[in-house]
Amino acid sequence: MSSHVRIAVVGAGPAGIYASDLLVKSDVNIEVDLYEKMPAPFGLIRYGVAPDHPRIKGIVRSLHRVLENEKIELIGNVEVGKHITVEKMREFYDAIVFSTGATADRDLDIPGMDLEGTHGAGEFVGFYDGNPNFRRDWDLDAEKVAVIGVGNVGLDIARILAKTADELHVTEIPDNVYESLNASRIKEVHIFGRRGPAQVKFTPQELKELDYSENIEVIVDPEDIDYDAASETARREKKAVDQVCQILEGYAMREPKNAPHKIYIHLFHSPVEVLGSDGRVVGLKTERTELDGNGGVTGTGEFHTWDVQQVYRAVGYRPEGVRDVPFDHHASVIPNDGGHVLNDVNGTPVPGLYTTGWIKRGPVGLIGNTKSDAKDTITMLLDDYRAQKLTPAPKRTRKDVAAFFEESDHPITTWAGWHRLDDAERAAGEAEGRERKKIVEWDDMLKYSGPQDITE
Numbered sequence: 001m002s003s004h005v006r007i008a009v010v011g012a013g014p015a016g017i018y019a020s021d022l023l024v025k026s027d028v029n030i031e032v033d034l035y036e037k038m039p040a041p042f043g044l045i046r047y048g049v050a051p052d053h054p055r056i057k058g059i060v061r062s063l064h065r066v067l068e069n070e071k072i073e074l075i076g077n078v079e080v081g082k083h084i085t086v087e088k089m090r091e092f093y094d095a096i097v098f099s100t101g102a103t104a105d106r107d108l109d110i111p112g113m114d115l116e117g118t119h120g121a122g123e124f125v126g127f128y129d130g131n132p133n134f135r136r137d138w139d140l141d142a143e144k145v146a147v148i149g150v151g152n153v154g155l156d157i158a159r160i161l162a163k164t165a166d167e168l169h170v171t172e173i174p175d176n177v178y179e180s181l182n183a184s185r186i187k188e189v190h191i192f193g194r195r196g197p198a199q200v201k202f203t204p205q206e207l208k209e210l211d212y213s214e215n216i217e218v219i220v221d222p223e224d225i226d227y228d229a230a231s232e233t234a235r236r237e238k239k240a241v242d243q244v245c246q247i248l249e250g251y252a253m254r255e256p257k258n259a260p261h262k263i264y265i266h267l268f269h270s271p272v273e274v275l276g277s278d279g280r281v282v283g284l285k286t287e288r289t290e291l292d293g294n295g296g297v298t299g300t301g302e303f304h305t306w307d308v309q310q311v312y313r314a315v316g317y318r319p320e321g322v323r324d325v326p327f328d329h330h331a332s333v334i335p336n337d338g339g340h341v342l343n344d345v346n347g348t349p350v351p352g353l354y355t356t357g358w359i360k361r362g363p364v365g366l367i368g369n370t371k372s373d374a375k376d377t378i379t380m381l382l383d384d385y386r387a388q389k390l391t392p393a394p395k396r397t398r399k400d401v402a403a404f405f406e407e408s409d410h411p412i413t414t415w416a417g418w419h420r421l422d423d424a425e426r427a428a429g430e431a432e433g434r435e436r437k438k439i440v441e442w443d444d445m446l447k448y449s450g451p452q453d454i455t456e
């Protein structure tokens with residue numbers, strides 16, 4: 001066996017960082033090169049978690065400590081499959097772990113989703129979280145908007161749309177986001193879910209805090225509180241389900257608060273069509289549903305039309321494949337057996353390729369879930385190493401990798417570069433009495449975080 005193992009981890013979101021940590025802390029002598037296509041690390045913590053969730057964004061602090069380890073080298077601004085092929089990487093690494101997460105929005109197949117004024121949740125998240133791959137201006141010239149989907153991303157969208165720009169100014173939002181939010185005319189946000197209180201995917205904390213702003217009132221119609229036998233069982237068996245039901249019941253029963261912005265949560269309403277006029281959204285049509293006894297719902301044939309001028313679909317994210325890596329287009333994951341990548345034609349394990357995080361198991365679950373997930377994958381990888389199932393790569397030093405990028409003339413960003421970008425964002429925030437102000441544009445980020453020498 002070689003004296004040290006060289007492993008590439010692709011994707012510097014929480015899954016990739018936890019996986020890197022486990023690798024370098026194992027009893028095997030391992031060096032990790034952590035590839036990231038954005039100029040900055042941290043995946044959806046930087047470009048997904050809402051800016052008014054500083055506690056969650058703060059997870060970055062513990063990930064920072066992981067990346068300070070010299071056995072981990074961050075190679076940012078490099079999209080694997082585009083700037084370096086998997087075949088080329090096999091020359092440098094004994095194994096590759098894919099943790100490429102998800103950024104695209106899942107589609108919602110109802111008529112009218114192509115009208116002007118319909119948006120994917122991920123597009124709006126990309127805008128307010130300052131992701132340079134998304135547009136920089138957002139028209140909020142609507143008084144009433146619909147959010148389709150009853151998960152935490154739907155709550156994020158609704159909350160950001162309903163809060164005032166000044167409430168969000170204390171966060172890291174960039175100036176252009178503040179300006180768009182400040183011009184917003186939105187008064188009502190209507191969230192729609194086709195099933196009932198015991199079936200929604202909200203987590204209790206996120207649902208409860210929806211109401212913390214004095215500018216926001218959350219309203220639930222008491223008629224939308226209903227349970228069948230399966231719902232009651234779910235409440236008994238899962239504490240979080242029961243807590244969510246209780247919070248929704250609380251919203252349905254309390255006295256009006258008369259806050260200027262309202263968030264309505266409509267349950268048992270299945271969106272069937274986005275209504276348009278002159279190519280623009282003018283409404284949403286839903287069908288009333290009812291529980292079928294098993295926790296599912298059936299349509300009642302009773303339709304409602306809602307006066308809304310924008311529709312956001314928050315029905316889930318969709319991972320995308322990496323070139324030359326097996327991909328299951330139906331499940332939108334890298335096919336795998338407990339983290340070992342499987343050939344997408346014959347289902348056999350592909351030697352030396354592993355996967356973890358959202359790209360391994362689909363885009364569900366919180367940041368904490370990616371930790372246990374990484375443990376399963378890395379345990380398997382280490383077992384394979386001990387069983388001598390990994391083929392040692394022919395070129396085994398960081399200099400080999402550095403030489404490749406020097407030759408390809410593609411600018412890379414580094415961990416030292418992230419520190420410079422981090423300092424610049426903090427300084428920009430401090431000048432306005434905030435902790436951080438995000439730098440958005442790709443070139444502006446590169447100005448601080450690269451291009452630098454890979455061996456710095």
Ligand SMILES: Cc1cc2nc3c(=O)[nH]c(=O)nc-3n(C[C@H](O)[C@H](O)[C@H](O)COP(=O)(O)OP(=O)(O)OC[C@H]3O[C@@H](n4cnc5c(N)ncnc54)[C@H](O)[C@@H]3O)c2cc1C
Nearest residue numbers: 011013014015037043044048080100101102357358366367
């Ligand atoms: C809008 C939103 C809000 C959320 N809010 C919360 C929250 O408040 N609390 C919570 O616990 N969880 C939250 N989550 C869930 C959390 O973000 C995920 O559980 C977690 O980010 C998944 O981690 P991951 O590393 O698998 O994927 P990601 O975080 O997506 O990281 C994947 C990384 O891989 C990179 N990458 C992709 N392709 C390539 C390539 N070809 N080459 C190189 N790099 C590549 C990406 O740029 C990205 O940095 C939220 C998710 C979303 C979508």
